[in-house]
Amino acid sequence: MGRSGSGKSSMRSIIFSNYSAFDTRRLGATIDVEHSHLRFLGNMTLNLWDCGGQDVFMENYFTKQKDHIFQMVQVLIHVFDVESQEVIKDIEIFMRSLKQLKKYSPDAKIFVLLHKMDLVQTDKRDELFQIMMNKLQQTSSEYGFNDLVGFPTSIWDESLYKAWSQIVCSLIPNMKDHQTNLIKFKSILNAYEIILFEKSTFLVICSSNGNMGSQSKSLLNNELNLDPKRFEKISNIMKTFKQSCTKLKSGFTTLILNDSIYVTEISSNMVCFIVLNDTDQPKEIIMENIQKAKKEFF
Amino acid sequence: MSTEEDSASKAMILLMGLRRCGKSSICKVVFHNMQPLDTLYLESTSSPSMEHFSTLIDLAVMELPGQLNYFEPSYDSERLFKSVGALVYVIDSQDEYMNAITNLAVIIEYAYRVNPSINIEVLIHKVDGLSEDYKVDVQRDIMQRTGEELLELGLDGVQVSFYLTSIFDHSIYEAFSRIVQKLIPEITYLENMLDNLIQHSKIEKAFLFDINSKIYVSTDSNPVDIQTYEVCAEFVDVTLDLFDLYKTPNENNDQAVTRKANRERPRELKNIAELENGVTIYFRQMIRGLALVALIRTNGSDKDSCLTIMDYNVDIFEKGLEEIWANSANKQQALSLE
Numbered sequence: 001m002g003r004s005g006s007g008k009s010s011m012r013s014i015i016f017s018n019y020s021a022f023d024t025r026r027l028g029a030t031i032d033v034e035h036s037h038l039r040f041l042g043n044m045t046l047n048l049w050d051c052g053g054q055d056v057f058m059e060n061y062f063t064k065q066k067d068h069i070f071q072m073v074q075v076l077i078h079v080f081d082v083e084s085q086e087v088i089k090d091i092e093i094f095m096r097s098l099k100q101l102k103k104y105s106p107d108a109k110i111f112v113l114l115h116k117m118d119l120v121q122t123d124k125r126d127e128l129f130q131i132m133m134n135k136l137q138q139t140s141s142e143y144g145f146n147d148l149v150g151f152p153t154s155i156w157d158e159s160l161y162k163a164w165s166q167i168v169c170s171l172i173p174n175m176k177d178h179q180t181n182l183i184k185f186k187s188i189l190n191a192y193e194i195i196l197f198e199k200s201t202f203l204v205i206c207s208s209n210g211n212m213g214s215q216s217k218s219l220l221n222n223e224l225n226l227d228p229k230r231f232e233k234i235s236n237i238m239k240t241f242k243q244s245c246t247k248l249k250s251g252f253t254t255l256i257l258n259d260s261i262y263v264t265e266i267s268s269n270m271v272c273f274i275v276l277n278d279t280d281q282p283k284e285i286i287m288e289n290i291q292k293a294k295k296e297f298f
Numbered sequence: 299m300s301t302e303e304d305s306a307s308k309a310m311i312l313l314m315g316l317r318r319c320g321k322s323s324i325c326k327v328v329f330h331n332m333q334p335l336d337t338l339y340l341e342s343t344s345s346p347s348m349e350h351f352s353t354l355i356d357l358a359v360m361e362l363p364g365q366l367n368y369f370e371p372s373y374d375s376e377r378l379f380k381s382v383g384a385l386v387y388v389i390d391s392q393d394e395y396m397n398a399i400t401n402l403a404v405i406i407e408y409a410y411r412v413n414p415s416i417n418i419e420v421l422i423h424k425v426d427g428l429s430e431d432y433k434v435d436v437q438r439d440i441m442q443r444t445g446e447e448l449l450e451l452g453l454d455g456v457q458v459s460f461y462l463t464s465i466f467d468h469s470i471y472e473a474f475s476r477i478v479q480k481l482i483p484e485i486t487y488l489e490n491m492l493d494n495l496i497q498h499s500k501i502e503k504a505f506l507f508d509i510n511s512k513i514y515v516s517t518d519s520n521p522v523d524i525q526t527y528e529v530c531a532e533f534v535d536v537t538l539d540l541f542d543l544y545k546t547p548n549e550n551n552d553q554a555v556t557r558k559a560n561r562e563r564p565r566e567l568k569n570i571a572e573l574e575n576g577v578t579i580y581f582r583q584m585i586r587g588l589a590l591v592a593l594i595r596t597n598g599s600d601k602d603s604c605l606t607i608m609d610y611n612v613d614i615f616e617k618g619l620e621e622i623w624a625n626s627a628n629k630q631q632a633l634s635l636e
Contacts, residue, residue: 192544230543237539241571244532247525248593250575257540257569275544 001097002079003090004053007115010155011079012036012050015201018243032057041172041198041269042203058128062096070097070104077111077167083119083126091139098143110145111167112136118154123154150214158232165203165231175206182208185293187287195231195273199265202239204231234273238263248288248297262286266294310381311477313546313617314405315388316398320423320465324388327465328474329511379409383481384417391436391462399440403447410456419477426464431460468528475514484622488516495615496520496592499608502577504592505530506584506593509538515588529579530591537569537581570605578605582612585619 001007010024016038030052040044050062051069061069078094094112101108114129128151140148151163169175178196186194186208194208227233245252255263259281262274274294276286313321335614379385387405388397409416422440425433441460448454461473479485492504496518503526505514512531566583573579578594578601590612596604 026501097575117567227543231544234540237536240532241536245573247529248573248575248577250577253572254571255571257537258567261540261544 001051001076002053002115003058003081003084003086003093004055006053006079006084007155008053008079009050011032011113011115011153011160011164012048014160015203016048016154018239018246020243024155029054032060039269040168041202044171046168046171056167062100062286066100070100073101073105073170075109075111075167076101079113079115080132082116082132085159091135093189093265094136095139095143098140098145101145102143107143108172110140110148111151111163112148113163114150114152114253115153117152117159118156119261126207158229158236161203161232161235162229164201165205165235168198168201168203169205172205178206182206188293189274189289190277192275192277195234196266196276197235197273199240199269201269202235202242202271204235205270207231238271238273256283259283262290264290266290311384311386311481312378312382313388314385315423316390316401319388319390319393321388323465324421324423324463324470328470328513339519375408376412379412379416381382382413382416384419384477385409386419386421388421388423390424391422391433391440395440396443399443399447402444403451406448406456406458407451407453409452417477417480418456419473420460421459421463421470421473422460423463425462425469426466433477437462468524468531471514471531472511472522472524472527474511478513478515482515484626485516487622489519489617491618492516492518495611499592499611500594500596500604501580501608502526502593502595503530504590507531507534507589507591509534509583509587509589525591530593533569533571533579533581533591534589540569541567553614554583572601580608580617581607585623588593588619590615 002038007024009027009030010019010021013024013027014021015018025220030050032052034050034052036048036050038048040046049069051057076097078097080090080094084090087117098110098190102111112133117125120128129150133148133150136150138146140146149166151159153159153163172178182194182196185191191208196205196207197203198205242252242256253265255261257263260276260278262276264271264272264274266272272290274286274290313325315321363557385405387402389395389402404416409418420440422437425436428436429490437460444458445454448458459476461469461476463470463473482488488506492506495501497506501518503520503523504518505527506516507514509528512534514527567581567589568583569579571579571580576596578596580590580592580594582590584590592608594604594608
């Protein structure tokens with residue numbers, strides 16, 4: 001949800017329908033609510049309700065359709081346009097949806113995305129994000145939603161993937177199992193790092209080096225001397241590659257780079273990305289191990 | 299003085315055109331990996347600028363400001379035209395192009411008089427905004443008018459090649475590849491070598507890329523399918539990006555060093571991707587910033603043995619490249635000694 005023109009449908013198209021950021025210009029205004037059902041990780045179905053943001057529709061949501069719209073909500077993703085002229089009005093609408101949520105589905109998780117961050121100068125982004133988040137935190141705690149999570153996003157870089165993978169991860173029930181399996185798998189392969197991706201959207205599910213979004217993640221990154229944004233970058237790279245594969249009318253199964261990076265399907269809906277410590281292990285052993293892992297873990 | 303001599307020995311491409319026809323944008327997109335949308339913010343170019351890139355051949359691209367008057371006596375255009383191998387003239391297809399054609403004819407006349415062996419290439423640029431039918435019309439119109447202009451000047455023997463290009467798709471890379479290929483004297487050997495390679499290793503199509511610009515220096519003699527080219531070019535990007543993400547860690551670096559010491563010839567970047575329909579994309583780094591990208595269709599036979607044969611054949615191919623380069627380097631040295 002969010003005001004009209006804030007980029008809701010663009011986001012959805014990029015993450016779930018393989019649009020490139022450039023293609024989203026062709027999207028028109030969303031009329032009323034656009035529903036999409038997406039199968040995610042096989043047994044999970046996401047019902048994505050993309051609510052058109054023009055005032056006429058908005059008014060409708062809060063009055064006539066309120067019990068329909070706000071019932072059984074698990075996640076609210078509210079999108080704010082950083083360039084918006086009417087910040088007060090944006091927040092007011094956010095408050096109204098919180099009010100309805102409190103009444104109809106008080107257990108919902110709330111995420112806010114400060115979108116179109118690419119339009120703000122680089123050195124001002126952090127400051128702006130902090131100010132906005134403080135304000136939103138205040139408003140949301142008034143309605144009893146204390147743990148508000150916010151992300152600065154833009155469709156032109158990888159921040160969008162980061163935000164969405166954390167949102168989607170919060171919905172996965174057996175996260176703990178995945179994590180423990182992955183760490184076991186890592187020690188067997190003597191790998192440097194293993195990352196698990198969802199196959200169709202290439203959102204990060206979990207990685208072997210620490211939980212997604214936990215405090216220790218940043219510490220670990222420093223220790224390992226790795227790019228902290230690598231998950232999102234890989235998502236982005238692999239997705240572009242997947243798109244170029246469609247030109248050959250095919251999906252991709254395996255990729256082996258320099259005998260040290262292996263990317264392969266590990267189940268019908270997950271892809272694993274393995275970085276090995278040493279490159280001298282023969283390919284056959286690794287592939288065998290991956291085959292075993294397919295059966296055992298996932 | 300020495301720099302001038304250097305540039306004289308290189309195959310040089312001269313990029314010309316009226317102002318605002320998109321010369322700098324082409325340079326930035328092709329040679330600096332700039333996003334096409336960002337080129338909107340480029341300033342007007344004020345002085346000639348040079349791009350060097352050395353692959354199997356040494357290339358230099360020189361861009362001239364559009365508003366320059368080439369026939370001012372202070373400007374040493376005679377020496378300039380003598381030293382270039384190809385003249386690329388950019389015409390904005392979305393604008394009124396009559397002026398551009400007159401300008402082009404004048405330039406051709408001058409260049410041809412100074413240097414009769416010059417290749418003249420015309421890019422009919424910014425065609426992304428035109429419909430399919432209109433594109434063909436514009437191309438025919440421009441070709442016809444240029445022909446008439448040249449006839450009037452008594453230059454009807456000059457060969458002029460035309461390309462339809464846009465920076466928003468791969469057509470600009472395709473055009474530049476063709477232009478660069480005309481300047482490589484070793485091109486026939488390269489093509490023969492690639493033909494040999496693909497016959498013996500179940501390859502459908504093979505390209506020899508310059509990895510910085512994604513221009514292909516050579517390909518086998520099968521017709522080029524633009525989609526295959528796009529996939530291969532994007533595969534170069536994927537490989538480099540993924541490699542960059544993980545190459546920095548310190549321990550990996552140390553290992554790389556020791557590995558290089560252990561083996562007599564270090565394995566360079568290599569990337570293999572398999573697709574669902576049995577196609578394999580194969581990437582191997584060759585000498586001097588070149589990379590071989592090939593599409594392999596195994597058609598049911600054993601994939602692993604196929605790849606082993608491929609590896610072996612590519613090793614031989616690489617040795618061939620090294621020899622060619624050593625030869626051409628020798629030749630150049632001999633030339634400069636004279």
